[in-house]
Amino acid sequence: MxxxxxxxxxxxxxxxxxxxxxxxxxxxxxxxxxxxxxxxxxxxxxxxxxxxxxxxxxxxxxxxxxxxxxxxxxxxxxxxxxxxxxxxxxxxxxxxxxxxxxxxxxxxxxxxxxxxxxxxxxxxxxxxxxxxxxxxxxxxxxxxxxxxxxxxxxxxxxxxxxxxxxxxxxxxxxxxxxxxxxxxxxxxxxxYMELGSMKKAIIEKKIPLSNEMIFQCIYQLCAALHYFNQQKRGIIVHRDIKPLNILLRKFDPIGNRIEIVLADFGGSTVISDSLTSLSLAGTEQYLAPEILSSNERVLPYSIKSDIFAIGVSVYQLLTFDLRSRCANISMEEIENSLKLAKCDSSIIDLLLKMLAKDPLSRPSYESILSNPLIMKSSDRAETFIAESERKAILAMDCKNYKEAFQLMFEIFTTHRNFDFNSMQNIIHLLKYYSDKKDLKRLLDCCNFEMTNNSNSNATFLLGAMHEHGYGVKQNYRNAIKYYLESNTPWALNRLGLMYENGTGVKKDVDKAFEYFQKSAKLGFHESQLHVAYFFKNGCGSVVKNDDSAKYWYEQSASNGNMTAMCDMGRIHLMGIGTKVDKELAFKYFSRSASGGNINANAWLGIMYEEGNYVPRDLAKACHYYEKAADAGIQSAISKIRKLAEQGEKSAKVAVKKYNGFFSKLLNP
The missing domain is CATH 3.30.200.20 (Phosphorylase Kinase; domain 1)
Structure with missing residues (x-):
């Protein structure tokens, strides 16, 4: 059983x-x-x-x-x-x-x-x-x-x-x-981590790591432990950090990339006021001086004693010295050993601080993570994730959905948390990918993350899969349940859309506005745009209000929504609820168009055709009209034909692409 x-x-x-x-x-x-x-x-x-x-x-x-x-x-x-x-x-x-x-x-x-x-x-x-x-x-x-x-x-x-x-x-x-x-x-x-431990795979084989890889190791260890101490459960100490308990997930010396995992939290504990005793635990070689010298009933384990152990582990990674006990040797000896190993001065400086005899002199996790060189290694880790996601999007464009799924699934299961755009990429992929085994894997992963780790993004993804019937039978009731449990801004936005469109529920624009507004107040740009539309048009019990609409357009645009930027351009060009500002309108249209908004291209075409703020330039006008026309804006095609009739050369060339469209207009 x-x-x-x-x-x-x-x-x-x-x-x-x-x-x-x-x-x-x-x-x-x-x-x-x-x-x-x-x-x-x-x-x-x-x-x-x-x-x-x-x-x-x-x-x-x-x-x-x-x-x-x-x-x-x-x-x-x-x-x-x-x-x-x-x-x-x-x-x-x-x-x-x-x-x-x-x-x-x-x-x-x-x-x-x-x-x-x-x-x-x-x-x-x-x-x-x-x-x-x-x-x-x-x-x-x-x-x-x-x-x-x-x-x-x-x-x-x-x-x-x-x-x-x-x-x-x-x-x-x-x-x-x-x-x-x-x-x-x-x-x-x-x-299953085939590469094994840092001790066996790197130190005992005496494989030298680049400075950047050393900083990646420090970042990953400190980032994990700092995260645990941000969960409001008390001060968490590991008590047994060492190379044997640091495992390798990825190791690519040529690509200058290492990904490690801190294992063995068996000796970890929460330091609290109610703690009446705390006995000796861990591995002697990695214990901080204050632990070894203490006779107190409650031993002075702390975040700083863990930082000392990280320092010892990195010292061994650099010197391959598994015998010396850093707690018992002088700082001068430690420094000389690091110099003998030809370590970079920036690494030596950081390690000497981490290995200080006085725990009060050791840096905090926040201080270490804010070190510019550590931050650079963090950026590299994020770049690695972004590169994997870029490859997945490219695979989708090439209709290689299996490869795209494997890449996205690896990112999701390894890094556990996605931003909204990443979640949208997964949902978009699921429209075209229907491998039952892989979808079952994704469902199991999401259920596990939701149940055991309260992962709100995994819960949101479960809602989306039930709403659209990806890997499961379409079930709007379950979708709503998961969206409510997720309670992320994008989950609230989906609830707003379901009520606005009557998807699986009775259409209720006031209920939709309620969810859009909750999400908008949490800073989600799509919901902010929806709230702006409600105030612009006056929907349900929401009274038309241009000032409120402008406010939410601005909020959405400031959070990177390209449609909102285009709307802000229109507002400033036409002076809707504000004075006319053609310069600002042009800036909004330009940024929106560069972000892929097709309507912004059409507006830029109009401004160049009319010489509105910018010098009149029919060639540039045709260029932007053509971008809009290629994306399906029919009015832009009519504009190109008009420019061609006026003798604009680029328009005469461009209009040939749309002859089929004009034929349909003349012969419906």
Whole structure:
């Protein structure tokens, strides 16, 4: 029996994976009433979040524990680059796997899994269960599956209602595709990260990184941790940042691009006033000086101790020195080592601040992220996403919808949040793309993001798919439900359109205006334009008001709406509700036309034909009329014919393209 589990993804114990290593790991009894971690860190194992278990085969770590637990139960790492576990075919070692699952219903569990997954092999195991690499039959995607006995989860969280602990969901955290109970085990299907950890893939192989890639690493680590601390759940500290827990999603030294994921949130906790004790946890080599020297019951873990650990990790990335303990060596020694490694002075300066002995002297996440060189690496990450989206749009233009979908789906699942234009690109693509398996993947992803991460954009996309019948049976009631739950400006705008047009609901222009106005006040340019139209024309109970219309046109135009810019040009050219300002009108028309608005091209044609503000220029007038005519503006075609009759040479050439149109006018 398979039961979908709707809990949040990031309960540390759920995604724990245990391995051994030669690193010294410290894990003492931990009490934290605010996050329920006391029952986790004081029991059998150091544990990790959804960001860790699925993706690295790093070797097992020998841990030191003050609670006298067994060595295996206190050790941990991620799952696939160092573990000396031979990949075992599930078919040839079926009996071994049955025993390994530690379940009285192991054969039934494997039977169910094999219905959905193929090419299963063991890539890791811990005190609580096994991790498999598998190929999902639905879409041939390689995934990692963690299988944990339910008994290991019960007692640490409300199993039926879901965890109350922190949700660690960010661009630079592991993607979790699915979670479900299967008889007496709990299964988590996660992103498989073949490249493994930073320690194994880069440091141990002594692969030098460019300055830009180093800054990308610092940015991505700090951006993820800063995001967690903006979620108003208290001060969140990771407590075990190190290269072993930093996994590679992408690594392209030639293209100067690296994308990393911070894993293993098992030792993380929330620092709060109610915290009465906080024991030693983490890996000794990466602990800040204030942690190692403290005898207090509540150890001074803080954001600054995490920043120190990031500094140590980057130090190792630059020097390949995995032995030195930065907390115990002088700043002069650290600086000399970095200089010996021929590091850039800007990186050395930043690292020395991050590795300062006094936590108060270390920079904050905000300070690091505002560093111009760090910001540049952030821009590069955004550029990378934009480039992928550009390729997807190009693929759509070439009617290569499969490629376009794969690109857009990767961006959506990796970066989780899109802006409105990106969402519109996906919706536009779905008009032409109907592969059932891919649409099912998208639906599952959106449902998962909505349920587990409260992703409002995913909820909006679910509404759009139900409204238009993309991948599901068209259902306006569900569309409205998802739009209301999303509550984003664009979701409110869709609700306004549905009520304005009577799509799936009784037509109600006043209700439409209500939703448009809510969205407009949130700054959405399309809704601001709709509100302007309501005031311009006087619709329903909305009284015609030119001043209000002009205000909302201005708001929409200032937010980049090209149609609103064209309307603002018309308002200033004709002096509607304001004095005539031909210069401003020309600027609005020009910007709108450059953004692709066809009506703005027609207006520019009129201004050049009449010599209105600009010198009279029939050739330029014909140029703009032709742009408008090519887009289907029939009045622009008539203008071109008129210019041709006046002897304008360019118009005589252009008019030949539209002879068919004139023939239809003369012979309807």
């Amino acid at each position: 398979m039961k979908t589990f709707s809990t949040q993804l990031d309960h540390p114990l759920i995604v724990e994976v245990v391995f051994e290593s030669n690193e010294k790991k410290i894990n003492s009894n931990t009490s934290n009433t605010s996050t329920n971690n006391s029952s986790i860190t004081s029991t059998k194992s150091t544990v990790s979040s959804n960001s860790g278990s699925s993706t690295s085969t790093d070797s097992r770590e020998n841990s030191l524990s003050n609670n006298n637990t067994t060595e295996n139960s206190t050790n941990q790492s991620s799952h696939h680059d160092e573990a000396p576990v031979v990949s075992t075919s599930i078919d040839s070692n079926y009996d071994e796997l049955i025993v390994g699952l530690k379940s009285t219903r192991a054969s039934e569990i494997l039977s169910v899994l094999l219905n959905q997954y193929s090419e299963m092999s063991i890539i890791g195991e811990g005190a609580f269960g096994k991790v498999f690499k598998a190929t999902r039959k639905l879409d041939s995607k390689i995934v990692a599956i963690k299988v944990v006995p339910v008994t290991c989860i019960e007692g640490t969280m409300d199993f039926n209602e879901g965890t109350k602990t922190i949700v660690f969901s960010h661009n630079y955290s592991i993607k979790v595709y699915e979670m479900f109970t299967l008889f007496d085990v709990f299964c988590i299907v996660m992103e």
